[in-house]
Structures are given as C-alpha cells and as structure tokens.
Amino acid sequence: MTKLKRLALAAVAAAALAWPAMAANTSLTMGMVLEPPHLDPTAGAAAAIDEVVYANVFEGLxxxxxxxxxxxxxxxxxxxxxxxxxxxxxxxxxxxxxxxxxxxxxxxxxxxxxxxxxxxxxxxxxxxxxxxxxxxxxxxxxxxxxxxxxxxxxxxxxxxxxxxxxxxxxxxNKDQPVGTGPFKLDRWVKGDRVEISAYDGYWGDKPALASATFKFISDPAAAVAAVLAGDVDAFANFPAGEALEQFRADPRFEVTIGSTEGETILAINNQQKPFDDVRVRRALSHAIDRKALIDGAMFGNGTPIGSHFAPHHPAYVDLTNRYPYDKDGARKLLAEAGYPDGFSATLKLPPPSYARRGGELIAAQLAEVGVKLEIIPVEWPQWLEQVFRGDDFDLTIVSHTEPMDIGIYARGTDYYFNYVSDEFNAIIDKLNLTAETEARYALMGDAQRKLADDAVNVFLFQLPKLGVWKAGLEGLWENSPVQANDLTGVRWTQ
Missing domain, CATH: 3.90.76.10 (Dipeptide-binding Protein; Domain 1)
Known part of the structure; x- marks a missing residue:
C-alpha cells in the first residue's frame, strides 16, 4: 500500500470517528384537532382527554x-x-x-x-x-x-x-396527571401543545419513543400546512379530507382510512319546543340528504347511519331507510305539528370540520323546508359548558366517539339531548342483565329501532378515521375502537 493510500484511509477513519452514525429518531409530534379541556379521564367526557392520556399516561385493569x-x-x-x-x-x-x-x-x-x-x-x-x-x-x-x-x-x-x-x-389530575403509564406529563402549554416523555420507572415494556408532543391545530388548512412543512409528524384524525389525494401522491407520507366509534349526529334538545314533538324531529330527519352531506362535508368519507350504532358492529341494524330524503314529507310533518311555515332555531357548532362544514350544509337543507337556523360557532370549552353541561341549545352537531354508548339514551334529562322513554330504558335494563351474546345483540337491535322510531336525533354518518403521517412511522392505530392515540407501540423504522 502506498503512503498516499495509507493517508487517505486514515483520513476516512478519522472522519468516521468525527461523524458518528445518526441516532434513531425517538420523538414524535402528533397533530390533534381539539385541545382537551383538562387531562383527567375520570372527570370529563371530551374525547380529546383520552386521545392524549389513554394508555400513555393512565392505565386501567x-x-x-x-x-x-x-x-x-x-x-x-x-x-x-x-x-x-x-x-x-x-x-x-x-x-x-x-x-x-x-x-x-x-x-x-x-x-x-x-x-x-x-x-x-x-x-x-x-x-x-x-x-x-x-x-x-x-x-x-x-x-x-x-x-x-x-x-x-x-x-x-x-x-x-x-x-x-x-x-x-x-x-x-386535571392539570398535573399522575398515572402508571409508560409516559409522564412534562408540560402543558395551554392553547398550543402537551408534552410527555418516557417514565423511567415504568413497570411494563418500555416504549420506543422517548418523548412525544400533542400539537393542537383545529383549522383544516393549517393542519395540511403543518404536515407538509414537517411541523407535525402525524395526524391520526386528519381534519382535511379534501387533501388526502395530495398526500397519497407524495411518497413522504402514508394515508389510511379506518373506522371509528364516532356516531355523528344532529343532536336535538328533545325537551325544548318545537323539538318535543316527534313529528318535528321526524321532519328534520326527512329533510337532510345524508349522501350530499357526506360528499360535501367529508369529501365522500363516511358511512350513513340510521341510529346510534356503529355499522361495523355485528349487532348493527341498517335503519338508514327509516327516514329517506323527502322534502315534501318533511313539510307535511311540520304542518301536522302546527308549523306550516316552518320555524327558527339555533345551531351551535363546535370546531371540528365535520361540524362546521356539515352545519352549513344542514342549515341550507333545512331552509328548503322552512326551518331557518342561526349558526353559532363555539369553541370546544364553550360547547362543553353551554351544550353538554348546560342544555343551552336547540340543535348541535357532534360525533359521539365512546364505544358501545347507546346506553347514554337511558339517562333522560341528565343527558344533554334530554330524551325520556320508559320503553327504551326497559330495553337497556334488560340488556345490562343479559350475558348471552346473541340475546344481547337482539336487545341492541331493539334499542336501535326505538331510537330511530322516536327520531331522538338526526343520525348522520359514522365518522371515518383519516390518518396521515410520515413514511417510516409504524404502530399508529388505523381504526379507533376507543378514543385513543396509543403511542406505546409507535416507532420510527427510518
């Protein structure tokens, strides 16, 4: 070997020592549409709470x-x-x-x-x-x-x-959550992000991620920009369905479309006039074109539903034809209820794009049968305070993402749509005492049919789970059987 070659090899070796191999990525920034009102899953109904802390910070039996x-x-x-x-x-x-x-x-x-x-x-x-x-x-x-x-x-x-x-x-725990999970809270910058990191004393398998940040971005256009710019690594519930094709065509990203437990409804205050009349509620159901709503607000992503039950569940009953789109039928029912010229009401819309976009379309459709809606946009804390806890609303749009939650309709005036039915409650009471699977499924079917007959709410569509994240990221859930961004199995492969 010549002296020149020996010098060249020595230089390469020195460079290798001076420039160590790039460390594996162990951090993640996850985009979320809604900021949780607090971080205690035992004291709040907002899905965004569990989307941060479920399986990450807190654990159950x-x-x-x-x-x-x-x-x-x-x-x-x-x-x-x-x-x-x-x-x-x-x-x-x-x-x-x-x-x-x-x-x-x-x-x-x-x-x-x-x-x-x-x-x-x-x-x-x-x-x-x-x-x-x-x-x-x-x-x-x-x-x-x-x-x-x-x-x-x-x-x-x-x-x-x-x-x-x-x-x-x-x-x-609302502000300083203390759980047993693989991640602990580092910091909550309200209005912006929650930061968590791996807990050194965790009893189970250590996560591959050393840290993660949940970044709150409610505007769909801002969500697109943040992903494209690399400001967030993933959006497990992406709010901009219109941009999916753009991301599909970009090899830097992976796109998934899964299912959720999110029954999206036009929720009705059943104890408030004129909505205490079942004919009015049925008229609203006839006046809304679900297909046009899914196409216009969700860019074709979503499955029509006719009751408060997930289509992927084996006990699902397809009741979407119970109230076919029928403007004349809606007008007739309104006239029978004493509203031949329609009426005015308010529609409070929380931030998610399915609600804001869907609300505009629903207001236009209901106007065609004489129901004039004043649209009132509200932020998530306002929605929880005014609508969910305060019953201060006529109509609203929201996705109920809790699994198997048809039992909420048995809570009567203790729940925000104020539905009271002894017959429905009897079905749920019997369901709770039944262990055999097929018998339980039959009762679930009875419950679905009763809600549809009473037109408790206008059942719109099952919320899809639109996921967009960087290529090389694995372990994120494609479907959402519960409200979670479970990071325990997430890792970077490149």
Missing amino acids: TRIDSTGAVQPALARSWEISEDGKVYTFKLAGGVTFHNGVPMTADHVVFSFERAMAEGSVNAQKQLFAPIETVEAVDPATVRITLKNPFGALLFNLGWGDAVIVEPSSADT
Missing part, C-alpha cells in the same frame, strides 16, 4: 387494543365465578405511579369507589353501575362482586373513565 379486543393491563389475569358475578383480578407487580407511590389493590378500590360515589363527576358513571362491591383481598388481588352477571364488564374496565388513580393526586 384492562385495556382495549387496536382491534377492539380486551387485553390485560394493570390486571395481568382474572378469574370469573361460575355464576358470573365475582371477578378476581391479579395485579401486575412492581407498578408505581409517576409520583413514586407503589400501586396496590387499595388504589383500585379507591378509584372505583370514587367513580361510583354519589357525588362522582365521572362522565361514564354508569359503567360502574353493575358493581356491588370492590375489595382488596391482598395488595396484589382485587375482587369485584356484581349485582348481576354483566358480560361487558371487562370491556368497560378498559375505558379511559376506569383508569386507576393515586389518592393524593386525584384532585389535581
């Missing part, structure tokens, strides 16, 4: 995976008594909360009794209604005794509303 199946979480195993009323859970060992407190069976008892208490602020308190008692058998064993057999218990315990919390942090 069970968890729901990307297919909708129940998986072990803080409970590693369980046994069910022959009569179906007693569940005995064995807890994972070595679990600590992010504040360093070791988790025991006492924390499970505290969490569930808190959710079941008379003054509970849990938005899904009915999930715990079948429970008679919760006992700590020993520090690693929990026994739950039910009032009656209840086949959906393990699934319900996988909801974000059933996560396990630590007593000393329970009252501050």
Whole structure:
C-alpha cells in the first residue's frame, strides 16, 4: 500500500470517528384537532382527554387494543365465578405511579369507589353501575362482586373513565396527571401543545419513543400546512379530507382510512319546543340528504347511519331507510305539528370540520323546508359548558366517539339531548342483565329501532378515521375502537 493510500484511509477513519452514525429518531409530534379541556379521564367526557392520556399516561385493569379486543393491563389475569358475578383480578407487580407511590389493590378500590360515589363527576358513571362491591383481598388481588352477571364488564374496565388513580393526586389530575403509564406529563402549554416523555420507572415494556408532543391545530388548512412543512409528524384524525389525494401522491407520507366509534349526529334538545314533538324531529330527519352531506362535508368519507350504532358492529341494524330524503314529507310533518311555515332555531357548532362544514350544509337543507337556523360557532370549552353541561341549545352537531354508548339514551334529562322513554330504558335494563351474546345483540337491535322510531336525533354518518403521517412511522392505530392515540407501540423504522 502506498503512503498516499495509507493517508487517505486514515483520513476516512478519522472522519468516521468525527461523524458518528445518526441516532434513531425517538420523538414524535402528533397533530390533534381539539385541545382537551383538562387531562383527567375520570372527570370529563371530551374525547380529546383520552386521545392524549389513554394508555400513555393512565392505565386501567384492562385495556382495549387496536382491534377492539380486551387485553390485560394493570390486571395481568382474572378469574370469573361460575355464576358470573365475582371477578378476581391479579395485579401486575412492581407498578408505581409517576409520583413514586407503589400501586396496590387499595388504589383500585379507591378509584372505583370514587367513580361510583354519589357525588362522582365521572362522565361514564354508569359503567360502574353493575358493581356491588370492590375489595382488596391482598395488595396484589382485587375482587369485584356484581349485582348481576354483566358480560361487558371487562370491556368497560378498559375505558379511559376506569383508569386507576393515586389518592393524593386525584384532585389535581386535571392539570398535573399522575398515572402508571409508560409516559409522564412534562408540560402543558395551554392553547398550543402537551408534552410527555418516557417514565423511567415504568413497570411494563418500555416504549420506543422517548418523548412525544400533542400539537393542537383545529383549522383544516393549517393542519395540511403543518404536515407538509414537517411541523407535525402525524395526524391520526386528519381534519382535511379534501387533501388526502395530495398526500397519497407524495411518497413522504402514508394515508389510511379506518373506522371509528364516532356516531355523528344532529343532536336535538328533545325537551325544548318545537323539538318535543316527534313529528318535528321526524321532519328534520326527512329533510337532510345524508349522501350530499357526506360528499360535501367529508369529501365522500363516511358511512350513513340510521341510529346510534356503529355499522361495523355485528349487532348493527341498517335503519338508514327509516327516514329517506323527502322534502315534501318533511313539510307535511311540520304542518301536522302546527308549523306550516316552518320555524327558527339555533345551531351551535363546535370546531371540528365535520361540524362546521356539515352545519352549513344542514342549515341550507333545512331552509328548503322552512326551518331557518342561526349558526353559532363555539369553541370546544364553550360547547362543553353551554351544550353538554348546560342544555343551552336547540340543535348541535357532534360525533359521539365512546364505544358501545347507546346506553347514554337511558339517562333522560341528565343527558344533554334530554330524551325520556320508559320503553327504551326497559330495553337497556334488560340488556345490562343479559350475558348471552346473541340475546344481547337482539336487545341492541331493539334499542336501535326505538331510537330511530322516536327520531331522538338526526343520525348522520359514522365518522371515518383519516390518518396521515410520515413514511417510516409504524404502530399508529388505523381504526379507533376507543378514543385513543396509543403511542406505546409507535416507532420510527427510518
């Protein structure tokens, strides 16, 4: 080897030492349309809460995976008594909360009794209604005794509303969440982002990501710009369906279209005139062209529905023809109800594009039958305060993304659309006492038909899950069986 070659090789070797291989990417910025009102999944109904903290910061006894199946979480195993009323859970060992407190069976008892208490602020308190008692058998064993057999218990315990919390942090979880999950909160810059990072003391498999940021971008055009500019790596629920073809044609990105549990409805205040008349509600259902709405607001992405039930569920009943698009039929019903010239009402629209865009189209369609709507855009905290908690609305548009949530219609005037029906409540009561699968499905069908007959709301479409993210990112959910941006299996492959 010549002296010149030896010098050249030495230079290459020195350069290799001076320029180490590029480290693998271990951070992620996820775009979200809505900012959560707070970060405590046991004290709020907003889907955006779980989209940040579910499986990331907080964990329950069970968890729901990307297919909708129940998986072990803080409970590693369980046994069910022959009569179906007693569940005995064995807890994972070595679990600590992010504040360093070791988790025991006492924390499970505290969490569930808190959710079941008379003054509970849990938005899904009915999930715990079948429970008679919760006992700590020993520090690693929990026994739950039910009032009656209840086949959906393990699934319900996988909801974000059933996560396990630590007593000393329970009252501050809204702003400073303390869970047992693989990520802990670093910072919440309100109005902009939430930052989380891997928790060193996590009891389970360590996540590939060292940190993640949830960036809040409600405007569809701004969401497109942020993805194209690389300001966000992924948008698991992309708000700009009109831009999907642009991203499909760009090899830098991956596009997926999946399903959600999001029944999108024109929600009606059933106790407010003129909507307390079923003929008026039926008229609204006849006056709306679902296909035109899906094409115009969702760019063809979405599945029409005729009741509050997901089309991908085996118990789904197709009721979309119960109220076919029929303007003359709508006018006739309004006249029978005493409104031959129509009436005026308000339509409050939260920020998501399906609501804002859909609201404009629905207002135009209803105007053709004499129903004149004043559109009132509201931000998400306003919607929660005025509409969801305050019942201060005539009509609104929202997607209900909780899984299997048809039971919300049994809450009467305690729930914002104020539907009261003894017949429907009897169906749900029977469903809650039924464990056999086919019998449960039959009752679910009865519940769907009753809601359609009463035209409780105008059932529009099942919200699709439009995902756009950078190529080389894997592990994000294509479908949303629960409200989640589960980052526990997310990693970069390039």
